[in-house]
Amino acid sequence: xxxxxxxxxxxxxxxxxxxxxxxxxxxxxxxxxxxxxxxxxxxxxxxxxxxxxxxxxxxxxxxxxxxxxxxxxxxxxxxxxxxxxxxxxxxxxxxxxxxxxxxxxxxxxxxxxxxxxxxxxxxxxxxxxxxxxxxxxxxxxxxxxxxxxxxxxxxxxxxxxxxxxxxxxxxxxxxxxxxxxxxxxxxxxxxxxxxxxxxxxxxxxxxxxxxxxxxxxxxxxxxxxxxxxxxxxxxxxxxxxxxxxxxxxxxxxxxxxxxxxxxxxxxxxxxxxxxxxxxxxxxxxxxxxxxxxxxxxxxxxxxxxxxxxxxxxxxxxxxxxxxxxxxxxxxxxxxxxxxxxxxxxxxxxxxxxxxxxxxxxxxxxxxxxxxxxxxxxxxxxxxxxxxxxxxxxxxxxxxxxxxxxxxxxxxxxxxxxxxxxxxxxxxxxxxxxxxxxxxxxxxxxxxxxxxxxxxxxxxxxxxxxxxxxxxxxxxxxxxxxxxxxxxxxxxxxxxxxxxxxxxxxxxxxxxxxxxxxxxxxxxxxxxxxxxxxxxxxxxxxxxxxxxxxxxxxxxxxxxxxxxxxxxxxxxxxxxxxxxxxxxxxxxxxxxxxxxxxxxxxxxxxxxxxxxxxxxxxxxxxxxxxxxxxxxxxxxxxxxxxxxxxxxxxx
Amino acid sequence: xxxxxxxxxxxxxxxxxxxxxxxxxxxxxxxxxxxxxxxxxxxxxxxxxxxxxxxxxxxxxxxxxxxxxxxxxxxxxxxxxxxxxxx
Numbered sequence: 001x002x003x004x005x006x007x008x009x010x011x012x013x014x015x016x017x018x019x020x021x022x023x024x025x026x027x028x029x030x031x032x033x034x035x036x037x038x039x040x041x042x043x044x045x046x047x048x049x050x051x052x053x054x055x056x057x058x059x060x061x062x063x064x065x066x067x068x069x070x071x072x073x074x075x076x077x078x079x080x081x082x083x084x085x086x087x088x089x090x091x092x093x094x095x096x097x098x099x100x101x102x103x104x105x106x107x108x109x110x111x112x113x114x115x116x117x118x119x120x121x122x123x124x125x126x127x128x129x130x131x132x133x134x135x136x137x138x139x140x141x142x143x144x145x146x147x148x149x150x151x152x153x154x155x156x157x158x159x160x161x162x163x164x165x166x167x168x169x170x171x172x173x174x175x176x177x178x179x180x181x182x183x184x185x186x187x188x189x190x191x192x193x194x195x196x197x198x199x200x201x202x203x204x205x206x207x208x209x210x211x212x213x214x215x216x217x218x219x220x221x222x223x224x225x226x227x228x229x230x231x232x233x234x235x236x237x238x239x240x241x242x243x244x245x246x247x248x249x250x251x252x253x254x255x256x257x258x259x260x261x262x263x264x265x266x267x268x269x270x271x272x273x274x275x276x277x278x279x280x281x282x283x284x285x286x287x288x289x290x291x292x293x294x295x296x297x298x299x300x301x302x303x304x305x306x307x308x309x310x311x312x313x314x315x316x317x318x319x320x321x322x323x324x325x326x327x328x329x330x331x332x333x334x335x336x337x338x339x340x341x342x343x344x345x346x347x348x349x350x351x352x353x354x355x356x357x358x359x360x361x362x363x364x365x366x367x368x369x370x371x372x373x374x375x376x377x378x379x380x381x382x383x384x385x386x387x388x389x390x391x392x393x394x395x396x397x398x399x400x401x402x403x404x405x406x407x408x409x410x411x412x413x414x415x416x417x418x419x420x421x422x423x424x425x426x427x428x429x430x431x432x433x434x435x436x437x438x439x440x441x442x443x444x445x446x447x448x449x450x451x452x453x454x455x456x457x458x459x460x461x462x463x464x465x466x467x468x469x470x471x472x473x474x475x476x477x478x479x480x481x482x483x484x485x486x487x488x489x490x491x492x493x494x495x496x497x498x499x500x501x502x503x504x505x506x507x508x509x510x511x512x513x514x515x516x517x518x519x520x521x522x523x524x525x526x527x528x529x530x531x532x533x534x535x536x537x538x539x540x541x542x543x544x545x546x547x548x549x550x551x552x553x554x555x556x557x558x559x560x561x562x563x564x565x566x567x568x569x570x571x572x573x574x575x576x577x578x579x580x581x582x583x584x585x586x587x588x589x590x591x592x593x594x595x596x597x598x599x600x601x602x603x604x605x606x607x608x609x610x611x612x613x614x615x616x617x618x619x620x621x622x623x624x625x626x627x628x629x630x631x632x633x634x635x636x637x638x639x640x641x642x643x644x645x646x647x648x649x650x
Numbered sequence: 651x652x653x654x655x656x657x658x659x660x661x662x663x664x665x666x667x668x669x670x671x672x673x674x675x676x677x678x679x680x681x682x683x684x685x686x687x688x689x690x691x692x693x694x695x696x697x698x699x700x701x702x703x704x705x706x707x708x709x710x711x712x713x714x715x716x717x718x719x720x721x722x723x724x725x726x727x728x729x730x731x732x733x734x735x736x737x
Contacts, residue, residue, distance in 0.1 A: 537719060541672040541679075546715035548684060553708045556688035568693050575696040597697055613700050621706045628710045632717075639721065 268359050269320040272337050272352065274304065277315035282341075284309050288349070289340040290321060297331035297359065298323045301344060323359070331359040358457075368393050369404065369447050369460040377465045385433040388465075390419075390447050391490065393427035394458060401452040406432050409444045409462050421449070429490050437467035487512040571598065657734050 272290060276283045287307035292300035300321045321337060334356050339349040369392045379386050392404060405418040419430040437443075443465045449458040484493060488509035495505040537543040571577045576598025580591050695704050 537723060539672060539676070540668060541675040543719045543723070544672075544676070546712045546719060548681060549715065550708065550712040552681065552684040553688045553705075553712075555685045556692055559685050559689050561686050561689045565690070568690055569696075570693070571697045575699050577697055598700075616701055617699075617703055620702045624703070624706045624710055628713070635717075 268325065269322045270300070270337065270357065272319055272321060274319065274339070274350075275315065276339075276349075280315050283315070286342050289344045289346075290319065290337055291340065291344055292321055292335050292337050292357075294333050294335045295357075296333070298326060303344075304339075307342070325359060331357075333357060367395065367397055367458060369449055369458050371447065371460055371463045377463070379436060379465060379467050383436055385435050386465075387431050387433050389429055389431045390460065391429050392447075392449070394421070394449055395426040397449075397457055398451055399426055399449065402450050402457075404430055404432075404447050404449050406434060407446050407448040407456075407459070409446055414448065414450075414456075415445075434465075441467045443467075484509075484513060487516055654734065657730075661730055 270292065274288075274290075276288060283305050285308065287303065287309070288305040290302045290304055300323045302319060302321050304319055334354060336354050337352045339351070340346045341349045369390065371388075371390050377388075388406075390404065394402075399421050400423045402421045403418040404421060406415040407413070408415055415434075417432040417434045419432050421430075432447075444462055445465070446462045447460040448456045450456050488505075492505050492509055495503065497503065497505065538547055577596045578593050578598075579596050580593045583591050692704075695702075
């Protein structure tokens with residue numbers, strides 16, 4: 001009995017280890033409030049043909065307030081991704097903020113919008129823009145004005161909230177003109193009341209002389225002077241904006257299948273990405289309408305924003321124009337999606353690029369494209385190709401001279417492994433040959449049917465294939481494919497020929513299928529027993545740790561850890577450990593890097609050595625299983641002796 | 651009869667407490683830490699990965715632990731059986 005407890009020791013050890021690792025984080029981070037702001041950097045000229053030196057970035061009213069702790073200032077970076085600039089950790093806005101806050105346009109002309117308090121710690125609890133107003137618009141500068149324009153701002157604390165009252169400007173390049181609130185600014189009227197240590201290129205200081213909420217809410221910098229008419233049109237409608245005709249104020253993108261199909265009564269949809277953040281208030285007031293042009297096959301329009309919309313509004317997102325299939329004829333048209341303001345068919349605000357759309361009728365249950373494998377399929381061959389079958393019926397679609405090809409669902413790319421449909425065979429079983437992977441590899445794919453123009457018109461469900469690089473084949477994998485297609489072809493199963501009243505083909509297929517099915521059932525017994533056991537014990541900690549280990553190991557291949565731990569990653573992507581010698585040591589022009597350990601030193605450029613290491617790595621698989629199996633035999637022998645000893649004692 | 655009931659009760663109690671404890675651990679344990687741990691391990695293995703297949707190593711370690719669990723479970727059943735038998 002004593003030995004029994006010794007056998008249980010690993011379990012206790014696991015428990016102890018798990019408790020040590022047990023880190024409970026009861027405190028979840030508060031939800032961060034995001035700060036929406038206007039953004040539009042897609043224009044190089046305005047609607048009147050003037051080159052824009054700057055575009056606008058501003059904060060939407062009521063989208064962020066100092067009374068929301070843990071807010072963040074986000075920024076749309078050069079890779080078109082949202083990036084957190086500052087996490088505002090201010091409390092309720094009643095304290096902790098005083099003095100000036102400084103923001104500086106970076107010299108590299110990047111999309112940086114940086115704000116911090118005077119000591120550099122990122123704790124700002126202020127409201128951007130003037131309380132309850134249209135919102136403060138930030139200057140934004142193109143890259144060709146690198147180092148030409150520096151802006152430093154300060155704010156002044158008021159009794160109830162914080163306003164941006166002081167603005168400082170520096171122009172390093174002549175020939176630019178500043179407009180504020182529709183007026184070209186006379187620099188001399190601005191007092192030199194604010195300065196900053198980093199502010200070396202002083203060209204002009206500006207102090208907002210009017211201390212009311214609505215004073216400054218728009219900056220624009222042009223490389224030319226504007227006529228009074230243009231200035232008036234730009235700024236006089238600041239709070240009551242009316243979009244000029246044919247002025248593309250929103251960005252639209254269309255993304256979807258060119259060809260869609262469905263049964264009578266089913267719906268098709270055209271996804272449209274919109275972005276009207278630069279005209280948030282106007283769209284909120286007057287509404288936004290989308291409509292498909294040149295489309296005579298039913299209604300294809302949508303009201304994205306109702307006029308007079310009240311409340312928070314997402315100014316960037318995806319919506320769908322939908323329609324219903326009402327006839328068996330194919331609807332086809334070259335079209336665009338166009339955005340309107342105020343009323344459907346009114347002033348055009350933006351338009352997608354032109355695209356061809358086909359909506360096809362699909363007879364009930366007529367068409368299918370099915371994998372003839374059960375996902376996930378494991379393939380243990382490490383070289384050559386694997387043949388993957390599928391069943392298809394594209395009778396009521398335009399399949400002529402088309403192809404069915406493998407499609408990589410992870411990278412969303414069409415692969416060059418195809419099956420030609422020809423022009424006379426609308427249904428049957430097809431196959432593609434795909435190359436095997438020589439290392440652990442997971443592939444998520446699907447079949448797609450392409451017409452003669454290379455446009456996809458039908459597709460299968462997604463399935464997974466793995467090359468586990470393991471030596472243990474799983475019998476059930478072979479049997480888990482459709483046993484019907486395994487023993488006979490589709491034509492054989494559909495055979496109607498008889499001999500002496502007996503359908504011998506069908507008899508043979510059924511007999512074979514029975515044998516294979518029985519074999520499958522038998523092979524499933526130990527597997528199901530194992531699954532039942534795992535399902536039973538996996539709930540009980542720490543018995544579930546082994547399954548968690550394997551799961552975590554597989555997940556870790558595509559996981560990352562915080563950048564703070566990067567120092568642990570001593571090798572580069574090729575697994576080589578390198579060391580650098582500064583140029584000052586060697587007297588050279590650049591830093592010298594040499595490999596301390598890795599394939600390049602071990603193989604010394606020899607392809608034979610690389611082949612040897614690959615072979616050894618493959619051999620390590622055999623070696624490990626060999627040791628494991630022999631260890632298992634020895635282990636089993638010991639356990640057997642223990643058990644028999646216990647039984648004898650009893 | 652009373653002894654049998656008493657033994658059943660003890661076993662039920664142990665299993666119940668264990669189930670509660672497991673439920674507590676499984677829900678509160680941050681399993682992502684385990685994943686992070688293996689990310690670190692992968693960092694360490696990377697320089698010698700060209701020589702050794704670590705996927706197989708982990709698979710075998712998992713199998714060994716699984717066998718340990720299975721065997722320990724068997725031993726536990728034997729303990730319960732003996733307990734019933736002795737009483």
